[in-house]
Amino acid sequence: MDNEVKKNFLLQGGDKDDLDNVSCFVIDTFIGDLNGDDIDDGLVRYGSSWGGNAASIGLAAFLVKDENLELACMTEEFYVTPIKISKNIIHCEKRDYATGDANCCPSIITEVKLQLKGNKLVKIK
Numbered sequence: 001m002d003n004e005v006k007k008n009f010l011l012q013g014g015d016k017d018d019l020d021n022v023s024c025f026v027i028d029t030f031i032g033d034l035n036g037d038d039i040d041d042g043l044v045r046y047g048s049s050w051g052g053n054a055a056s057i058g059l060a061a062f063l064v065k066d067e068n069l070e071l072a073c074m075t076e077e078f079y080v081t082p083i084k085i086s087k088n089i090i091h092c093e094k095r096d097y098a099t100g101d102a103n104c105c106p107s108i109i110t111e112v113k114l115q116l117k118g119n120k121l122v123k124i125k
Helices: 002-011 016-021
Strands: 023-032 041-049 055-065 068-075 081-086 089-096 108-117 120-124
Touching: 002 016, 002 041, 002 068, 023 081, 041 068, 041 081, 055 108, 068 120
Parallel strands: none
Antiparallel strands: 023 041, 041 055, 055 068, 081 089, 089 108, 108 120
């Protein structure tokens, strides 16, 4: 994952000389079948940092292939917290701010469902 984060940093215009400041860390992990083959796969919610206060959070999906884990995709497109994986669906919470909420505490919680389609996580209804 770390190499993918560094590659993404460069693709977004980051300076090659700053790669030593780029890091990736695991926030939490989830196990469940992501591709419908009845074999448990893995989902990682990760954080990445470019030094200082620059950081982002993303999701990385790993599929079991020949008893090994292979990275299927990484995305920082969704600002969600996964809760569980059930029947190829990743159930997540999304938090938004209501008028008057403090910065620490968004009070609006909605469910977002994601699914792995090919090599991409997509939002479903």
